[in-house]
Amino acid sequence: MILNGRATPRSFSKRIPYVNNTDLTLLPFHKQNDNWTSRGMWVVANQQAWEDKLGHDTLDMATDGFVQAAEINGLTVRPSHPYNEAFRIGYGSGIPESTRNAQWASLRAALYHQESRNLFYLGHGSPDGIGASANANRFISATEIASRLFTIPAGQTSRHGYRFVFPFGCETASGTLPEAFGIIHRENVPGIDYVNAGVTPGAFAGWNHKQSAGILDTTLLDNANYLIHFQEQWAGGIGVREALRRAKEDYSDVGFINFNKMKVFGN
Numbered sequence: 001m002i003l004n005g006r007a008t009p010r011s012f013s014k015r016i017p018y019v020n021n022t023d024l025t026l027l028p029f030h031k032q033n034d035n036w037t038s039r040g041m042w043v044v045a046n047q048q049a050w051e052d053k054l055g056h057d058t059l060d061m062a063t064d065g066f067v068q069a070a071e072i073n074g075l076t077v078r079p080s081h082p083y084n085e086a087f088r089i090g091y092g093s094g095i096p097e098s099t100r101n102a103q104w105a106s107l108r109a110a111l112y113h114q115e116s117r118n119l120f121y122l123g124h125g126s127p128d129g130i131g132a133s134a135n136a137n138r139f140i141s142a143t144e145i146a147s148r149l150f151t152i153p154a155g156q157t158s159r160h161g162y163r164f165v166f167p168f169g170c171e172t173a174s175g176t177l178p179e180a181f182g183i184i185h186r187e188n189v190p191g192i193d194y195v196n197a198g199v200t201p202g203a204f205a206g207w208n209h210k211q212s213a214g215i216l217d218t219t220l221l222d223n224a225n226y227l228i229h230f231q232e233q234w235a236g237g238i239g240v241r242e243a244l245r246r247a248k249e250d251y252s253d254v255g256f257i258n259f260n261k262m263k264v265f266g267n
Helices: 056-072 097-111 142-149 192-197 217-234 240-249
Strands: 041-047 087-089 116-122 164-168 203-207 262-266
Touching: 041 056, 041 097, 056 116, 056 217, 087 097, 097 116, 203 240, 217 240, 240 262
Parallel strands: 041 087, 041 116, 116 164, 164 203
Antiparallel strands: 203 262
C-alpha cells in the first residue's frame, strides 16, 4: 500500500533492531539477570483520542505498522487485535465506561505478560504514566508498572525488564516511566556496563514536553508521518536515536515535530 507516494508501515517488515549502538546509559549498582522465557514479544495499543480529526486514519496506520512488522518477524503482539491492526482503546463519552475499562484491563494484562518485552503506545500520557483519566481503571501509573515488573527497587530476582518502550504521548520522558520499565534513565554509557550488570540493553523513547497531536490537522499528520518515517529508518538497521533523528531531518512532511524534545534513554 502506498501513502503520499511512499510505502506505508506495511513495508516495514525486514527486521527490527532492538538496540541503539550509540546511546547507552549508566546502570544500577546491583548485579541483575534478565531471565527471558521467550523471544521478546510486543505490546501495541492505540488510544482513539483523535478520531474526530481529519487524518486520524493515518495516525492509526502509523501504529498498525508496529504490529505488522513484529508479526512478520514471527513475534506475538498483545492484546488480541484484528489482523494487521493495533489494539484500539476507545476514548470519550461515546464509548461505554465498561468497554473502556475492559480495554485498559486488556492492556494491563498484556504489559505484565511474562513474554512482553517491547511496547509502543500511542495516546495520552504524562510524566507519571500512560492514559489520561481520573479513573484509575483507565490510567496505568509508573508506580504500578514498577511494582508489577519488579524493577524498582533494583536487584529484585523477579525483575521483568523491557527492551524497547515508546509511549508516544505528552511528557512520557519527564518522569520515572523509563526505570519503571527497567530501562536506565540516562544516556551515553559504554555497552560493557550492561554486560557487567547482567542486564539486557534497552531503549526508552518519549517526549519531554506536551506533544500536540490534534490542535491542528497538520500537527496530527506530522506526528503520523514522523512515526512512519521512524519505522522506515529503524527497519534499515540503525539505532533508535538515529532513526528518530532521521525521521525528522530527512523528510519535509514532519514540520511540527521538534526532535530536541525527543529523549532516548538506555541503549
